[in-house]
Amino acid sequence: MAAILIVDDEAGVRASLGGILRDEGYVVDAVDSGEACLEQVTRRSYDLLLLDIWLPGLDGLETLARLRERHIEAQVIMISGHGSIENAVRATKLGAFDFIEKPLFLEKTMLVVRNALRQHRLEEENRALRARVDRQFVMVGESALIQQLRAQIAMAAPTNSRVLISGENGTGKELVARQIHALSNRRAGPFVEVNCAAIPEELIESELFGHMKGAFTGAVANRRGKFELAHGGTLFLDEIADMSLKTQAKVLRALQEQVIEPVGGQSSVRVDVRVIAATNKHLAEEIREGRFREDLFFRLNVIPISVPPLRERGDDVVRLARHFVSELAQEYGRREKQLSPEAAAMLRAFRWPGNVRELRNVVERVLIMAPGNTIAETDLGFLEVVAPTMFRDASGASIVRPLHDARDDWERDYILATLEACEGNISKTAEMLDVERSNLYKKMRSLGIGPAREN
Ligand SMILES: Nc1ncnc2c1ncn2[C@@H]1O[C@H](COP(=O)(O)OP(=O)(O)OP(=O)(O)O)[C@@H](O)[C@H]1O
Ligand SMILES: [Mg+2]
Known part of the structure; x- marks a missing residue:
């Protein structure tokens, strides 16, 4: 009120x-x-x-x-x-x-x-x-995992329950949070975001709960905290594992009692806020290590939603790439480019440690740097900086091969290197690799590794 x-x-x-x-x-x-x-x-x-x-x-x-x-x-x-x-x-x-x-x-x-x-x-x-950045919040993807994610969002959104979103960097956790808000009964209310990792420890409480003028050096005026700004809407607490235990205690209290107390204030303020939290850490481990409060975890984890890594989404990689090509082309007022089949295959085979965010950056870079109307595999050569030999055949040409062949090559190299380190001694090599001697023989034969000294 x-x-x-x-x-x-x-x-x-x-x-x-x-x-x-x-x-x-x-x-x-x-x-x-x-x-x-x-x-x-x-x-x-x-x-x-x-x-x-x-x-x-x-x-x-x-x-x-x-x-x-x-x-x-x-x-x-x-x-x-x-x-x-x-x-x-x-x-x-x-x-x-x-x-x-x-x-x-x-x-x-x-x-x-x-x-x-x-x-x-x-x-x-x-x-x-x-x-708020004025962006479109569409979620691209047809893979089974993304359809499942959409269904989870649709179920969670209208409930008003707290949601805990987990997933690797750049998988789309914030996008999920925004969609939940947009599909909830609070959609007319504000969506307020706090990145707990980006705010210095000594400022986080004032950021969350607000402060009164003079509460600390630099507090030149009263300021409302994010909890208050999110009143009637949704508060998105991003990277929650980065909150100190002290802040976690205060957040827990705010969630339990739905009241907050500005730093340096004497009275508390009642707030009506739905909290959606996100993390890219394994909270179970953080709890075990004593870095995250278990009681807060239970409060936040009413509905758990996990966002799958991009590498598990199959053809969605290509769909997303096309989506970003047209989105970014529009933004820069440039012509859209086509994606060659080889380039598409390369994108699909890449592991994407930075997930969708990384893919978007790659597309942006290619749009700026690639000369023609088509994005060819050679335009994606720089992906190999991250994965140097992954896409090269024996002659150094760039290719994408069946997983089976790539795995064989890698095993062959690894066994040969170990053999060399053991001066060709098979027993020792088998011991280092923790496999039976007879199995190592079989493996070597199937990989075409030449006769070695047997002792
Ligand atoms: N399925 C998707 N369809 C379209 N765009 C997406 C999709 N998933 C993510 N994006 C876009 O990718 C970028 C990264 O997504 P987002 O910020 O939601 O990820 P995040 O998991 O919060 O990342 P971080 O861990 O870095 O905070 C954003 O620009 C977002 O709009
Ligand atoms: Mg994020």
Whole structure:
């Protein structure tokens, strides 16, 4: 619920206005001077200030000016006494949203308050939207694993349950999280992302829970945390295994009680947030090593979804490559290029340690670097930097071969190298490779490895 601060030196106004607003369900605090107002806004963040123009000491206009100086983003409505309309108009020029006149009429007051809060919320949403990269969130893929993933997303999305997404780097964990949000009942609410690995340890709590001005060096203004910004929507906690145990304890508490406490604040804020978490680590191992709280794991892991590595998705590699070719060509205003069958086969055979993200980068690079209208296998030569001999035959030409042949070559090289290290001694070689001597013989014969010294 929205938080409102009343600033008025008349106790009667504080009491009656406060009562009415509380009845409407708002969280209301009240102070009696401009000085007290400037102090109070450092204790918690408000959505709206009702600020009297006539105040002893610092008057309403000066208070407003100082609030703006300090980048307090709350909406402000001026309360003007008799004959101070002119000042109220000046205040709106200083950035006040509107003014109401004493004596206060219930209906008019409520109307202005509601408008101000709606405007405030729109502004905040707008900011969040603009900050979000404006991309299409389509999920490309027809493989069995991706169809299964889609089904899991569709089932999880409307439930409001917490979801824990696991998968290697670049597999599309964030995309999955965004899809769950987009298919959920919270889709009109915000989707807020926090990359726990990218935020320095000493800032993560303030990032998640917000802070009050002066809570620590550098906290020059009140700031809302991501939990609060995600109110009514979804909070995506990325790379959760990178949170310290201390932060994990606080996150656990926020999840259990659905309330958060800004750093340096004295009161807690109730939040309605669905949490989707993601990790590329094995949390079971992190728990065993004492780096991740088991109780937090159980809280987060209500619905587990695992995103498969790209190398297990078969032809999806090629589909994704074509998708990125047309997406990126459009982005750069260039002509689309075709993918030669050999190039497609090469992409499909590659192991993609960086998964979809890496594939996208490769496509981007090829679009920029490859000269013709077709992407040929030679344009993908640089993939061999990552896998030097994987795609070469004996003559050094670039090819993609059946897995069986590639495996034979590799085994042959490995056995020959071990034999050499053992100076041709078969017994020793068998021992090093941990295979039976007779099996090693058989293997060598089938791989066409020449006669060796037998002893
Ligand atoms: N199935 C897919 N279809 C289309 N684009 C995809 C697909 N999967 C991933 N992408 C794109 O690949 C890139 C990486 O995906 P995303 O950021 O979701 O992965 P991630 O698992 O969160 O990666 P990281 O581990 O690096 O954080 C993004 O640009 C995303 O849009
Ligand atoms: Mg990610």
